Amino acid sequence: MEEVKLLGTWPSPFLYRVIWALKLKGVPYDYTEEDLSDKSPLLLQYNPVHKKIPVLVHCGKPICESTIILEYIEQTWPQPPLLPNDPYDRAMARFWAKFADDKGYAIFIMFHTTGEEHEKAMKDSLEMLRTIEDHALGEKKFFSGDIIGVVDIAFGGIVVWLEVLEDVLGMKLLEAHTFPRWHAWIKNFKEAPLIKDNLPDRDEMLMFFKLLRQKYLASP
Ligand SMILES: N[C@@H](CCC(=O)N[C@@H](CS)C(=O)NCC(=O)O)C(=O)O
Numbered sequence: 688m689e690e691v692k693l694l695g696t697w698p699s700p701f702l703y704r705v706i707w708a709l710k711l712k713g714v715p716y717d718y719t720e721e722d723l724s725d726k727s728p729l730l731l732q733y734n735p736v737h738k739k740i741p742v743l744v745h746c747g748k749p750i751c752e753s754t755i756i757l758e759y760i761e762q763t764w765p766q767p768p769l770l771p772n773d774p775y776d777r778a779m780a781r782f783w784a785k786f787a788d789d790k791g792y793a794i795f796i797m798f799h800t801t802g803e804e805h806e807k808a809m810k811d812s813l814e815m816l817r818t819i820e821d822h823a824l825g826e827k828k829f830f831s832g833d834i835i836g837v838v839d840i841a842f843g844g845i846v847v848w849l850e851v852l853e854d855v856l857g858m859k860l861l862e863a864h865t866f867p868r869w870h871a872w873i874k875n876f877k878e879a880p881l882i883k884d885n886l887p888d889r890d891e892m893l894m895f896f897k898l899l900r901q902k903y904l905a906s907p
Pocket residue numbers: 696698699700701723738739740741751752753754
């Protein structure tokens with residue numbers, strides 16, 4: 688039996704990308720919760736470069752960076768696929784997954800800033816959401832059709848967290864009337880069985896991010 692381990696911290700959106708991919712593929716794994724304020728020797732050994740979670744360890748070999756881990760999972764356990772079969776559709780899926788990585792970070796910057804920096808991150812976040820609403824989300828249930836794929840996983844790790852961050856910050860970016868496609872997608876995504884059963888607890892998330900925001904405001 689192949690040994691699959693996953694190192695993470697429960698409120699991490701990057702961790703959840705990996706959890707969702709493993710669950711969708713039906714790959715069993717052992718999970719280890721890391722304390723990022725006191726990183727374990729195992730984490731430092733497995734990710735000496737960035738010292739960050741998530742880390743997937745497959746038969747003793749560590750793989751870091753959520754996007755790279757998703758690629759590894761797709762290649763190691765191809766069924767069911769997270770990328771479309773058609774080469775063009777596959778290229779498009781990779782394009783939007785990269786867009787999520789390049790532009791999605793704005794919502795986390797928004798959370799960790801105030802003043803002008805915060806305003807700029809808010810503007811960037813809105814632009815990112817608008818681009819997806821207008822160019823990537825169609826009438827389909829998920830980004831690439833009827834099944835969850837790599838783009839859904841990449842954006843799930845942004846938008847599910849955005850909903851909580853909006854509550855903590857007391858503002859709303861993803862309004863239903865201005866982003867109807869996003870709203871339909873979020874509903875479909877969160878209701879998908881393997882996602883619904885593998886989401887962090889919303890109340891615990893709220894508490895965690897409220898505390899984090901208070902700490903940041905106390906010493907920005
Ligand atoms: N680009 C990385 C980001 C991972 C990341 O930022 N992880 C955070 C937790 S959400 C972390 O481990 N932070 C520890 C640190 O920065 O020291 C990925 O996609 O995996």
